Each structure stands twice: as C-alpha cells, then as structure tokens.
Amino acid sequence: MSAKNLTKIILPEELMPKYWYNVQADMPNPLAPGLNPQTKKPLTPSDLEPIFARELIAQEVSTERFIEIPAEVKELYKQYRPSPLYRAHGLEKALDTSCRIYYKYEGISPVGSHKLNSALPQVFFNKIQGIKRLTTETGAGQWGTALSLAGKLFGLEIMVYMVKVSFTQKPYRRSIMELYGGKCIPSPSTLTASGREALEKNPETPGTLAIAISEAVEDATSRTDTNYSLGSVLNHVCLHQTIIGQEVKKQMEMVDDYPDIVIGCCGGGSNFAGIALPFIPDKLAGKNIRLIGVEPTACPSMTKGVFAYDYGDSVGLTPMLKMYTLGHDFTPSGIHAGGLRYHGGSPIISQLYHDGLLEAVAVKQNPSFAAAMLFAQSEGIVPAPESSHAIRTAIDEALKAKESGEVKSIVFNLSGHGQLDLYSYDRYLSGETEDVEFSQKDLQKSLESLPKI
C-alpha cells in the first residue's frame, strides 16, 4: 500500500463524524448486565436515575449502531475536532524503521486530552435535564480538568475528588480546574463518609480512583440538584470517545493507508475504546487488524486480573459490572500514570478482550518514560505518562517488525500531552522512578474481596 507522505492528516471540519459509534450493536456476545449492589439483580434505569442523566442511561444500554451527536456538542467539538492524525516521520527516522507510524493527537483539545469528548456530552445531557451540579473523581487530573471546562461552557457547577497521590504529584492540576471554575479537593477527604472511612483505615493512603469514586457518588446521592459523572469505564463514555477512531479511519483513507495495528493505553478504557472500537466491524468482517490495549505492570487488570463482577468503587456504592478486575480493594502503587491506576476496566473492552477481538499487554514505568523521551526528542510533543504506555508498545511493535523484516502500518492514540506532568519527567530524569510491579500477595487478598454473586 503506498501511503501519501503528509505529516499532518487533517480532516475538514465538515467531515467530522455526526454520530457516535455504538459497538454494542455489533458485539458477538452481548454485555452481561450491570447489577444493583444491594439486590444483586440486573440494573433498571431507576437504579441509575438518582445519579445519571436519563439520556446517558439510555446510551448505556442502547444497541443502536449510531447515536447522533447533539448540535450543541458538535459546535463545541469543532473548537478542537477533527483532531489531527500525524505521521511520525521523526520517530520513524529515530527508530530507523520502514514501518509507517501514525499518532492521533488528542492533546490538541484545549484541556490537553481526549477527556473533553465525553465531558461535553455528559454535561450537556445533564444540563437539558435541569441538573445544576456534577461531582466526579479524577486520577491524573485530565478528566477533572475536562469536566471543569465543560461545566463552565454549559453553566454547571463541578466538584472534583482528585486521587491524593496525583494531587501531590501534579500541583497545577488544581490550578487549571479552578481556572475553569471547577472545585478540586484531594481524596480521600473528610467531606464524605467513604473518605473518612478510607482515612481511618489508612491515614497515609495515596488514595485510589475507587475511593474517589465512592466520595463523588456519595456526594451526588446526597443532593437532588447534583448528578455524578464518570470519565471512563462506562458504555456511554466509550461511546462518546468513538469519534476518535471514526476520524482515524477517514484520515487513514486520505493517505491511502489502513492500520495493521491500533494501540491505546488502557486504564478505565475510554481512550483505547475510542480509537479501537470503530475498527471492530472491520475485524469481524475478516480484516487482519490487531487492536492492543496497554496497561501498566503496576495495575494490570486485563493481563493479570479476572473476568468477574466487581464494584467500580472501593466501598460498593456503584453497580457491579462484569469486567477484568484486580479487585476493588487493590491499591496500585503511586506510578506517574495516575490515569491508569484503576482496579477494573470497561465492561465493553473486557468482553471484547475476553472474546479475543482485542489484545492486551502490560509495560513497565521506566521503559514507558524512555519511549516518551524518544518521542519528545523526535516529534517534539511531550506526551502524558499514560499515553507513553501506548508509545512504548508502538515502538516495540515497530522494532519487532524491523527484526522480522516486515513493514507494518501502526497507529496509536496520543491521548494527551504532558505539559502538566513535568514533575514526573523530572523524577524520571533524576533516576527516581521505579519499575513498580504489583504484589502477588496483595492481588490475592484483593481478589478475595470480589462480591459473591
């Protein structure tokens, strides 16, 4: 295939997708239903209505293949979408590879990551229902930042519970959320019962996404004008992110190319879902394409976890979802890719991985940073530590192909930039980052905490 030699592949604004793609229409095995945490029976919409907008609940269970993007959301998407697809000429040269490497750059969004793709519709659907305030959790801070901006643009108040270790590592994340009018506090906090309980158990806890979710859900439940908003994991979040992969398909067509391998880092799964799911119909139709999710060895839910029902949070306030999980009690070590420190994953990604349609690999922290450095020094862009996991795997695949004499077309999602993660790079450059693994003993103990169904 002769790929045209552009550096930036720009899709015209008028060709921006008008629909989100819903993979639930095409999954060979449907999702196991979410379960009510009290009754352990399949969820009904009324279980979710206390904290989610009705339209989002409908999207959660929809099996319509395409769901229209509202005009108000499209208008705001246009500030940064379609995002560019880059040909990584500099990185290819640095690797001396014949592979064609592309990256979809979601860091172009004003908040610096793909998270705005779901923050805008989530705030919009809550707004039209009369909700005045949204609570959420954030790991690395990318989601909290996106929701703060979306809240400001649509006029909703935003309250962000930020995992404490990230709050400390990324001091300016709070600043940017406040600049956008959001409120951000470190979790566990003393504002909620779940936070106080976590602090009692372990006053020195670095926090986890699971605890922060408990706090945000508890806050939302306690006020009628307030809903809760999640930046990953759920089906409607993955749905909103599919605009990424749909654009990639059109952009690859523009240069007469088609990917052999598509790569995304994978924590809760939203950015990997975003770039990978629109390729599922091709794969089901027999296309030879590999879709790889990359997780950190410190928190390897797909590669070392089990496929089982588990809670999304630490204290069991959320529905039980069937997903690859390390157990909701699992506390990953404080790696710098805070956005990947989640015990579970997206039910959609989990099911498709279980069915062999997606692959998963785990990579260590320092090799990820090394990949990020090579990328920054050859392509210029400083990647977020999360996205660096995808870069590591893209580089590894290119090097493997070089060794075997193959020429591959490799696309990865550069889900965010790392301009607010320079503290982490500083630690890496000073030799102070570790190749942390999980402890097998902790994992065993945490898996014992899985709810009995």
Next chain:
Amino acid sequence: MSAKNLTKIILPEELMPKYWYNVQADMPNPLAPGLNPQTKKPLTPSDLEPIFARELIAQEVSTERFIEIPAEVKELYKQYRPSPLYRAHGLEKALDTSCRIYYKYEGISPVGSHKLNSALPQVFFNKIQGIKRLTTETGAGQWGTALSLAGKLFGLEIMVYMVKVSFTQKPYRRSIMELYGGKCIPSPSTLTASGREALEKNPETPGTLAIAISEAVEDATSRTDTNYSLGSVLNHVCLHQTIIGQEVKKQMEMVDDYPDIVIGCCGGGSNFAGIALPFIPDKLAGKNIRLIGVEPTACPSMTKGVFAYDYGDSVGLTPMLKMYTLGHDFTPSGIHAGGLRYHGGSPIISQLYHDGLLEAVAVKQNPSFAAAMLFAQSEGIVPAPESSHAIRTAIDEALKAKESGEVKSIVFNLSGHGQLDLYSYDRYLSGETEDVEFSQKDLQKSLESLPKI
C-alpha cells in the same frame, strides 16, 4: 463582508508559505544601521561573525522581499504548521459582540509558542556552518524551550541562561528544556564575568533579559565551536516569524474576511512582527487596517521609551541598535509575562511605529489576567501571560466597537499557551498579582545610561 462561519480555519499543508517576507524591502524609511559597541561605527558582517551564522547576518541586512525557507526547515515546520486560525465564537458570545474575533494559535507548536518558527532556522543555519553549540537567554522560558528542541532535532548542544525571576516562577521550564536535551541555569549566574558583576551590584536582583543576553554572548564569544542565538528583536528573527501573518492572510481569504485590526503582544517584538508585518504592504497600498502592539505598563518601551541607539544587553557587549528603549539599565518589576520584560524592542517594529505604520498600547497585569480568564472560560485554551496582553486589547477593541455601534474584524496572535504558567494564574486567583507600573525616577535614571553617539 460576509465571513464564513467556520470555527477552525485550516490552511492545507501544501499551501504553507515557501518564503519568509522581508519588510525591509518595503519600509518607507530604511533602518538606521546597527553600530559596533566599541567603535560606534556601522556594523560590518565581520563584527557579527564571531557569534552569528553567516546566513543569518545576510538576512539581517537583506532587502530582498522574499527569502526562501530551506527544505529542511519546511519539513520540520510541517509538524505544526500551518497553524490554525480560530474564529472565537465562544469569546464573541461572552462579550455579546457583533465583531468577528479571530486568533492565530501558535501554542499549537510542540513547544507551545511561536518561538520554534525562528529556533528551527537559526539552528539549521548554524549547523550547516559547522557550529556545534548555541547559547541563548530566555525570559518566560518559551524561547529556551524552542531552541532546546530545535537543537535536539538538528543535533546541536544548547545552553540557556534563564532570567532568575522566571526560573523561580516557572519551575518546570527547566524540566522541559532538559527533557529536550538543553541545559538551563538561572541568570545572573557565576559562570560569566557579566553574571558575577550583576550579582555583585545587586545579589537580590530578579535578573533581566539584558543581563542574561550579556552572559550568553560572553559564553559564545569565549568558544569557537559556539554561536549565540537570540529569540526576538533582531531583523532575521522577525523575518522568520512572518510565516504567521502570511498564513493569516490566506486563512482570512478562506473565510472571505479581512481584518480591520491586527493585534500582537510586544516585548522584543517577534510575535507582533510575525503577525503584523505581512500586512504592511496592504497598509502602504492604502488599506484601512490598524496594527497594534501591546506591551505591559511595567515595561512600556514604545509608549514611554525614547527612539534612540541603545545596547541590547546590560553591559554593552551587543551592537547598538536604534530602537524604542527604556535604557539598558532598566529593571522591570517581576511581572508574570516574563517574555515582555525587555527594555528595548525590535528595530523594525520601532522604525515602523515611529513612522506611524504601527500603533502601541500598554496594559496592566491584572486586566490582562482577567482577559485571559474570560478567554480560557469561553474558548477553553489557557493563554500564556504574554499573549494575554493581546487578548486584553482585542477585547477592549471589541467593546469599543460595540459602544460605537461598529462591526470590526479583529485578529490577534495567541502566541503561546499557558499550561506551564499555572503558578502565575494561581497567584492571580489568590489576589496576589499587582498592577505594577514602572517608576518614573528609575526610568529617568536608566535613560541617562543611554550610550552617547
């Protein structure tokens, strides 16, 4: 004029300008020659060759209207150019204005500012001449970051003297320069005689661009493999930046519009030159267009300085240039827009301002931050404190037009993003930034230091 309603106006890669525009071909009054600081006689190329590449010296005095961009530089420009021109729909709505407001977004460059436009050719022209190492100064850090990346891409070593107050305000600027392989130390340093002298005079000095320039020039002069590189002020730097305004002209044509007002913040003058100079031929041909440079009230070289020969640095190592200046002894207070803390300005901008072809206004720090907040909350992008000065004036012009019932087309240069300036926003949000003015007494004293010609 009916402007098309696009949000992002994207120029196709193949329409990226192939030439820099040299306004010296069109200036009604030619530039006064630079003077040798020892002999006070007009500079000859051999005065400059110890620290500048020959090709850059030739550009400095060229009167050719168009100078070709080398293929190697064009290739790297394509990583981020043409940069988008945005229609500020969100800001227009927030201001309730009928004016059409556009911003050229140079923060799209991987280093986050327009500075890479000149860093790439400067490193390239030094490289082909066999130079191995470049020294420079940096204020806000944008220039040092750009030169560090350009150095890495072309394989040259980079040494950055960073004004101490900015070094402290922006702790992660050093990190990003090091990530790109550059070396960065606070100025005044003890590495150079000029640095030691400045420290002796005032051990508590916040530093100035003028002192940092002295250090970088002294370092470059002392080694034969090393040249010096300047990120603003000089003619060849303004030349490289004209790619900005040339793109803007084409982009405005794409939406059938033409600006009534073009605005850029102005310290050394390179980003203002970049967006404004390509409009000079139109203005000379009778077009009714206003070109406004915006400086901080804390360092108002055009609005309060004198048009005279002065040194570019603090101790008189650089050539004397005829420019608007506050005197090379002037120490501006430590405002957060570190890139605008320069006592002088570009000779080209100065001459055109003197000739009435450009206008200048000065704005205060807090109103600039207020404009930046409104912009971030309506357009999403967090602007650099420097660029916020341009936003302030764009907003003021739109509000004036609203009052007088006029409808204007306003374009400003968003020269960089502020993701590394969140410390400054933090201070502003905490009410800890001041509307600093210069002291008339200091200015008088500093003007007495002007060299006698």
